[in-house]
Amino acid sequence: xxxLADTNVLLRSIDQTHPMNPIALTALTTLxxxxxxxxxxxxxxxxxxxxxxxxxxxxxxxxxxxxADREASRLETILTxxxxxxxxxxxxxxxxxxxxxxxxxxxxxxIVAAMNVYGISSLLTxxxxxxxxxxxxxxxxxxxxxxxxxxxxxxxxxxxSSDVFPCDGSTMYRLNSTSE
Numbered sequence: 001x002x003x004l005a006d007t008n009v010l011l012r013s014i015d016q017t018h019p020m021n022p023i024a025l026t027a028l029t030t031l032x033x034x035x036x037x038x039x040x041x042x043x044x045x046x047x048x049x050x051x052x053x054x055x056x057x058x059x060x061x062x063x064x065x066x067x068a069d070r071e072a073s074r075l076e077t078i079l080t081x082x083x084x085x086x087x088x089x090x091x092x093x094x095x096x097x098x099x100x101x102x103x104x105x106x107x108x109x110x111i112v113a114a115m116n117v118y119g120i121s122s123l124l125t126x127x128x129x130x131x132x133x134x135x136x137x138x139x140x141x142x143x144x145x146x147x148x149x150x151x152x153x154x155x156x157x158x159x160x161s162s163d164v165f166p167c168d169g170s171t172m173y174r175l176n177s178t179s180e
Contacts, residue, residue, distance in 0.1 A: 002037045004115050005079065006125035007047040010040065014052075014071050015061060020126060027124060032078070038124070039080045041114045043107070045072055087117045 005028065012024035031038050052068035054060025063071070091113035095101065101109045115123065 001122065002039055002080075002118070002120045003031055003122040003124050004039050004041070004111070004120050005044070006111070006123060006127065007044045007051070008126045009124050010044060010048050010075055011051055011061070012126065013075075024126075028078075031124070037080050038078075039082050039118070039120060040075065041082050041111065042084050043110055043114070045076070045081070047107075048072060048075070082114060082118055084114075085117065088114050091116050 009024050009027065012018050012020045013028055015021055028038060049068050049072060051059075052061045052063045052071060053065055054062070056062035088110070092106075092110050095109045095113055095116075096106055099109070111123075115121070
């Protein structure tokens with residue numbers, strides 16, 4: 001199964017001081033070790049670079065460009081970088097017009113457009129569903145890093161029942177650090 005990793009997961013996976021670092025690392029490791037393909041887009045890497053090189057006092061990580069390059073290169077070797085293709089722009093335009101998207105959410109719409117073009121129905125993110133709610137029929141799954149693998153197995157079984165799982169198979173994995 002293919003999954004797109006949101007930029008917030010990439011950032012938390014390298015920030016060892018962030019309390020959600022272990023969750024991000026475990027989620028990525030679990031998906032990759034179970035044979036799933038974790039994808040990113042050029043936009044994810046651009047956003048990643050932006051936050052990495054932004055000063056810490058301005059909500060960045062304060063890394064030098066050479067450090068950001070090392071981290072981005074490492075992620076690009078571990079994850080699947082999907083190329084930008086013209087179809088993504090056309091899908092983005094369709095989404096922003098159809099859903100009247102404005103402001104900062106146009107960036108989320110571009111991620112969703114890439115997911116649609118590449119047929120990726122799963123998003124790994126720390127954001128809630130409202131962040132990417134322009135994705136048609138996204139099913140939000142609340143999960144903890146401790147039971148990621150168990151929930152993914154349950155989800156695979158659910159896919160065989162059309163009355164339980166949306167027709168397009170869309171999933172949003174929302175990671176959080178609190179027990180439910």
